[in-house]
Amino acid sequence: MTEIPDEAERLLESEPLMAHLATSVDDRPHVAPVWYHYDDGTVEIVTTGRKLGNVRENPRVALSVQKDEDGDPRWAATMLGRARVVDDETESRAARRRINEKYGADPDAYPENALVRIDLGSVAYWTY
Template sequence: MTTVPPEAERLLENEPVMAHFGTCVDGRPHVAPVWFRYEDDTVEVVTTGRKLENVRENPKVSLSIQNDDDGRTRWMVTLLGTATVVEDEAETDAARRRINEKYDAPSDAYEENRLVRIDVGTASYRTY
């Protein structure tokens, strides 16, 4: 069963917009901008630092994604899910290449980042 509406899936799969990745640290929210890739109710993020530790301590996460034109929101998607830090180097490298391609970055950019895979549980979507 698909959680994300098809029209929102299309936007998440194709548009290179920033996501705000919400994790939890010491019972408080920690939000940071990230690049991502969405496919089949799964989000891939390659990141480093505090976000990885937060996911390891509490895998419940959120992503807020929106697209604006000159400060006017066109659409927004909020995803809630469960994240896993993927330790496999080959999977991380492949995900990094896919994400960097989406954002037109060199395929080897951000080599220090680790893969976080998010299984989407619920989604909300709105156009303006």
């Protein structure tokens, strides 16, 4: 596991911001906004559709998160890692609850979403 600076971890855990997940299959990029949960070098997202297929084909992913205030950037982080789809309904349900609660959604919403766990290899972050 990569060593992530404490300040970057604090920022990633701090509030319900959108992340942008980048996947790639056949040298074609796909970027989509996602809700996320960060904990100790691992990012969890719950999702459906093309992102799941892309991760199954090519586990190398990138994520970016940025905090803005009235259009002015405050901090940003970019992360590279290896993702895997967790085909376990109990784990997916627990992750959906964690993430939905973080973003103020019904904890049991989006039951079709599957868990994707991303082990981070590197994190770059900066504050403005």
